[in-house]
Amino acid sequence: MATIWQPPVRNTIALRRNCIPATWDSAPELRNAFVLSSSSESAALKLFIFQRGVRLADEIEIPESAREPKPWFPDEPTDELVAEIKAFVKETGTPYLWRGHTHTKPEKGALIRYKGEFDLPASHSGQKNRVRWSPCPCCKQRTPWFYKDGKIAWFPEDRLIRLIGPDCFKAINAQGHKEAEELFRAEQERKNTERFLLNHIGLVPEIIRAAEQNLTIIKEVDRMRAVLSLNLPRLIGFDLWQHIRADGVLKLEVTRTEQRVDRGGNAREITVQDFERYGPIQGGEMLHPDAPPIASRVEKQIELLKPINFSAFYVDRMNPDERRVAVKRFKAVRILADLFAEAEMVRRFLSPISLGSLNGWGKAENAPTRLYIGLSSDLIQLEIGKTSDSTTSIAFRPHFFDTLRAMPDIAKSIND
Ligand SMILES: [Zn+2]
Numbered sequence: 001m002a003t004i005w006q007p008p009v010r011n012t013i014a015l016r017r018n019c020i021p022a023t024w025d026s027a028p029e030l031r032n033a034f035v036l037s038s039s040s041e042s043a044a045l046k047l048f049i050f051q052r053g054v055r056l057a058d059e060i061e062i063p064e065s066a067r068e069p070k071p072w073f074p075d076e077p078t079d080e081l082v083a084e085i086k087a088f089v090k091e092t093g094t095p096y097l098w099r100g101h102t103h104t105k106p107e108k109g110a111l112i113r114y115k116g117e118f119d120l121p122a123s124h125s126g127q128k129n130r131v132r133w134s135p136c137p138c139c140k141q142r143t144p145w146f147y148k149d150g151k152i153a154w155f156p157e158d159r160l161i162r163l164i165g166p167d168c169f170k171a172i173n174a175q176g177h178k179e180a181e182e183l184f185r186a187e188q189e190r191k192n193t194e195r196f197l198l199n200h201i202g203l204v205p206e207i208i209r210a211a212e213q214n215l216t217i218i219k220e221v222d223r224m225r226a227v228l229s230l231n232l233p234r235l236i237g238f239d240l241w242q243h244i245r246a247d248g249v250l251k252l253e254v255t256r257t258e259q260r261v262d263r264g265g266n267a268r269e270i271t272v273q274d275f276e277r278y279g280p281i282q283g284g285e286m287l288h289p290d291a292p293p294i295a296s297r298v299e300k301q302i303e304l305l306k307p308i309n310f311s312a313f314y315v316d317r318m319n320p321d322e323r324r325v326a327v328k329r330f331k332a333v334r335i336l337a338d339l340f341a342e343a344e345m346v347r348r349f350l351s352p353i354s355l356g357s358l359n360g361w362g363k364a365e366n367a368p369t370r371l372y373i374g375l376s377s378d379l380i381q382l383e384i385g386k387t388s389d390s391t392t393s394i395a396f397r398p399h400f401f402d403t404l405r406a407m408p409d410i411a412k413s414i415n416d
Contacts (some may be wrong), residue, residue: 034112060135066096066103071101071159077152082116085152085163089344093124095134095150095163102160103137106153108173114184116152116161138168150393153180154294192414193323197315198332203408204309210405211302211336215295218343222293224382225346227394229289235384235392238369241287248284250357251275252366278361283349285342301332301339330410337407344404350375 028061073081089095095118096103105111119125124132127148133144149166170177233239244250256272285291308326318326348354355373362371370386379401385391 001416002162029202047234060144062094062096062103062135062142062298066101069102069104069158069160072102073154073161074156074159076113076156077115077154077161079312082152084263085161086116089118089150089163091150093120093132093134094134094338095120098163100157100161101137103135103141103162105141106155106158106162106169106172110155110173110176111157112169112173112176112180113156114151114152114160114180115154118150119148120150129205134165136165136168137162137187138164138172140165147310188325189414190320193320193327194315196327196330196411196414197318197323198312200399200410201308201310201312201315201326202309202416203410204305206301206306207333207336207407208309209257209362210323210407211298211305214343215298215302217404218298219295219403220397221343222295224350224396224400225286225288225291228289228349229287229291231392231394232287232384236371236386240371241289242285244281244284245288248280248282248359250281251292251368252278252364252367254366278364279357281349281357282354283346286349291346294339294346298336298339301336304329304332311361317352327414333407333410334412340404340407350400 021236083096083098085098088098095101099113120132121369123129124134129147133147134150135143136145139145146165146168147383151169152162153162153164153169155162167177169180187317229241233241237361250274254274254276256274257269258272260270261267261269308329315323318331355375358371360370362365362373371384372383372388372391374383374388374391375381376383380396382394382396383391384394
């Protein structure tokens with residue numbers, strides 16, 4: 001391809017004869033390279049290439065049927081019609097060929113209502129597909145003009161639908177565009193809110209039930225946290241929380257000797273006390289003495305969900321403000337999921353892997369304390385002490401190790 005352009009070209013005639021390839025229309029990248037590489041030529045020559053390029057490559061054939069006015073839409077377009085248009089655009093990439101589109105310029109004073117937005121498919125998107133962009137009846141009727149954020153515009157007085165570029169009507173009538181844009185956004189918000197509620201409201205009874213079941217487990221996790229954070233320092237004579245709180249890591253004490261040279265130039269050995277990493281410990285938050293109970297936070301979120309424990313039929317009877325308020329309450333579901341994750345993390349302190357780490361560390365020669373921590377085989381007693389033969393028992397209530405029920409995935413916003 002690169003060989004087609006052979007500078008320097010001596011005159012315009014030579015350029016016209018030799019340099020515009022027969023495949024011009026189907027080779028936009030070639031045309032771009034061609035225009036770019038002409039930059040050393042005279043301005044007149046560049047203009048020639050540019051104009052010729054646009055006319056040959058970019059002109060779109062608009063069938064008479066597209067230009068024909070189609071006053072078929074006296075009523076507000078339905079969601080089904082909007083869906084049909086979007087599907088057609090996605091399928092073909094040619095909004096101007098949709099059966100109901102009228103490819104004529106709207107009047108300046110025409111009343112306009114936006115009913116939807118569309119992007120051309122990937123095959124028609126971006127700079128590299130410029131020749132396949134859509135023309136626009138408002139401003140560029142025969143040349144590629146846009147590929148995304150196109151608008152489905154309904155003209156109620158003319159009973160027409162035009163598929164136009166993003167801000168095209170703004171250039172014709174800024175006030176009319178602004179008003180239509182605001183109405184469209186408000187309508188979108190209303191529809192999305194309603195859809196979100198209808199999609200999620202049915203989940204609420206089960207969410208509340210699951211959260212209440214988890215609450216029994218979480219109350220026991222809170223209780224064990226209170227007991228352990230208070231008693232462990234006393235039982236082993238060591239503040240394990242202070243030891244792990246900064247980095248979640250169990251450490252061993254090491255003593256090193258280092259060579260130092262003093263100001264007089266004399267070398268001497270000094271002893272340095274230091275820690276070395278033993279291993280991470282999961283769920284160290286179990287020992288956090290001032291942690292706020294998780295259960296009361298869960299209860300608060302359950303209370304927020306109770307007022308929206310109603311059936312989908314009721315959504316119809318709500319006004320837009322009530323729907324918006326109801327949607328906000330769904331935030332509780334994600335907060336609950338976070339609280340359950342927190343409880344899960346905290347009780348990992350008593351998981352087999354954490355107990356294994358604690359006991360290994362608690363026996364290590366250089367550990368800052370002795371520690372033994374074990375579970376009875378029936379999982380109802382925790383044994384804690386400096387060694388396995390000097391332990392104190394702490395009783396679990398049932399439920400501590402029960403499985404926490406998961407929360408369903410809830411869309412993050414009404415637009416998802
Ligand atoms: Zn336009």
